[in-house]
Amino acid sequence: MINNAQYFSILPELVLTLVGMIIMMIEPLLGVRNDRKALGYLAFAGCLGALAATFVQLQHQGATYFFDMIRVDAFSIFFHFVVIAISALVCLSSVEYLAAQKIRSGEYFALILFGTVGMCLMSSAIELVMMFIALEISSIATYVLAAYRRRSAASAESSIKYFLLGSFATAFFLYGVALIFGATGSTNVRTIAAAIHTGGASSLTYMALALMFVGMGFKVAAAPFQIWTPDVYEGAPAPVVALMSTGPKAAAFALMLRVLFGAFPALGDWWLPLVWVSAALSMTIGNIGALVQSNVKRLLAYSSIAHAGYLMVAFTSREVVGVSAAIFYAVSYAAMNVGAFAVVSHFGSAGEKFVSVDDYAGLGRKSPVLAATLTIFLLSLIGIPLTGGFFAKFYVFNAALRANLVWLTIIGVVNSAIAAYYYLRLIVVMYMSEGDDSVPVIPVPISVAATLLIAAGTTLYLGIMPGRVLDFATRGAQDLLR
């Protein structure tokens, strides 16, 4: 049954796994005292290989593989590009970070690659058990990564919190899967959709959907399942937060879209209010929480909750424009957030000493390059024109207005005005406060510079020429809703 052609469908995953295993094998051969920079670049190269493999997949769109468990379409390919690119940038920005933190461990990079495998599968799986396995692969890798600053208690706390609550959430998801199997006799999203379409929905189906929504809501850090986010983001290593807040999140959104639109399109009127409330709460709680933060990592954690809210606004419209807006939002959010965290992790220096907003005082004078790039990312997070964040918000509110979700749009617009304040505060501190010399700025190494260049370039590209990415996102949305 499984012929060689089938492996095309998981080619990027295979490349990532292979490189990850090679890293694991090289790791013990390196001396204890040696740094692991070479492994970081190897992981980066592995990601580039996986990106190339995704390009190959462009030729094989629209087919299902492995007994209808995996589907390769524009939707999955788009998310493959996004999560693999995120991992590539995170590997690149981790190289010097690990050296600065004196963490000598190659498994770090292997874990990023394995986690990426899970994220990739989350976007291409169309079978609930496969989805669950993918979710677990990605989650377990991130649990371990969160604890990587071994000398810091905060990092361990972060990991444990994330692990406990995360397993709880995946249990909810699994419970939902079990119930839906009971209700419809299948775990394949299309069969489920067909069964609900013909046979109607029982109370078991509603319960299953609700439970799965809880699990997915946790993974995307949407309110009211967001409580863990600030603590976990504060303690985990900054590059890992860059990964957590974008990669698994984008993948979890892909999963959410596959489940909601793939399996439960018929119950749209029922889950719409759930998403509506969750979106409104996420935006409001995220932004208001961020207003009072003095730690940049916590600030960005609350901001990531808010951004999950905007993204959910998009697909409440339940149309192609809405889903494509959500997909576009995922990629532009990834670019700006990975970039912002690359600055945060470089600036934090050894032991992540400098993570409070006040430490950024005078950065505009001390390091014009770091300040300017961080400004680009922050402006994009605000949603100022000519950055990706602007078009992302624009498409989202456009879709919401089209679907006559006027109140949700108003809540979103008011929220983006509130959000301007706290992002702006950071820019103000960087440029308009004097700052003293107690906070040294280490010259930007080449790997971090490359990360910043790629992230800033993508942010500006999406803000000036959003057309091609949006076209691809629209094709992905059409594939999803077909």
Add this chain to the structure above:
Amino acid sequence: MNERILSLVTWLPAAAAVVLMLFPRGTHRGAEQGDLHYSSDKAFRWFALIVSLAVFVISLHLPAHWDYSHTGFQFEQNFQWISSPSINYHLGVDGISMWLVLLTTLLVPVSVLISWNSIHGRVKEFFVFMLILETAMIGVFVALDLFLFYVFWEMTLIPMALLIGIYGHGRRVYAAVKFFLYTMVASVFMLAAIIWLYLHAGSFDYATIQAKLLDGSVPMGGAAPWLFLGFFIAFAVKVPLFPFHTWLPDAHVEAPTAGSVLLAGVLLKMGTYGLMRFNVGLFPEQARFHAPWIIWLAIIGIIYGALVALVQPNMKKLVAYSSVSHLGFVVLGIFSFTQAGADGAVYQMLNHGISTGALFMLLGMLYDRKHTYEIKEYGGLATPMPVFSTIFLFITLSSIGLPLMNGFVGEFLVLTGAFQAKALYGILATTGVIWSAGYMLWLYQRTFFGEYHAGSHNGHSHGGVLADITLREKFCVVPLVIMALIMGLASPYWMKAIDPASKAINESQPMQRQQAAVVK
């Protein structure tokens, strides 16, 4: 050439800003009062000056090749920028925006020149921000695609906020954040209105939307007043119309001189320009319906601004409040819906840009000498600074609208329009002219006459005597004085282009109305 001229004028400053960014900073010259000095600072200044002068010279192409027989937009450039949503890169100017572009390109070089010695430290960034700001300001006036307009509109915010926040005085950070948040929050409403129009008219193009709105092919439902207000709030904050003016005095007082000049000279005009182009041009019926209360706000602004200016102990704040009063005239002219009112409003925009721009520069020169804006610190300056005093007097007279000066033409036309609309409007607004003579002449008296007390001063002082205006400073203000005179004497030259354009905007009205008018 005619097709690309606007792009050239718009983007040349930004391109120059990028080049400037790549300039090496030069060797470190040591710190002075915490400011870092570099050997290339001088080169940065010259580069910015030459570029902005070049932009001004190129922009002279617009009036030189203006086609007076043609009433619509000229020098248009239009191609697709983004396919979904369909956004065009559409530039063009009519008689109103053409002169506003010229005002901008004139004020930027003099602002560069006025900042020559008063900016210490981070000189390169200062001029980078100035040049980016110039691109954004010109872009606001030339954009004919609503989306593009919004992009430029927001683009002005960041460099201006940075200019205030980094190079300003005392409470600069507070002022910069207040300026940013006020404008940003208000323009979100405009964005919502723009998106609504796009969703229902299927285009961001100004002409297309205008045509569709006027022939009634866009189903408005009850949305029209909300759309009108969405645009209105964004522009009213920018103008600023009473009671949205509270950010202005703070921003002006804390801004560096060049920032104040461009803020008063150009950024406020973006608000009144927007009111004309979008509120009146797209929603003529709504504009007429809402005109009464807007006019009352304008009149309150005229009188309130003048009265508050009268009692200011800080001369920069005084001029800032006088702007609230003067911009009230502009809004009054626009919403009087008379030809004289509209012409006067546009003319008054240009006048205010020139006279208030010059006033802020003159105050900046005083600040460079004595490092204070408090009126009570000055007095009797006419003795040590005779030339400066004469120039200041010219600008004062221009600002209060003395006949033969530019201010007179604008105020006279606006008041004529106001009287035509309703005598009461005219009577109340006229008191504003009297007040303005009061506060400006009183300022002049307290500053330049009376006893000269040589206090502590530095910089340009020679043996305890304040230095008169220098050659560089003359280059800053004399062009504006000459413009004020010429615009007072030869106003028809400007009106030739302004009149048809303001007429077109004033006469835009829904189709049914037009047909009814024809039948009559």
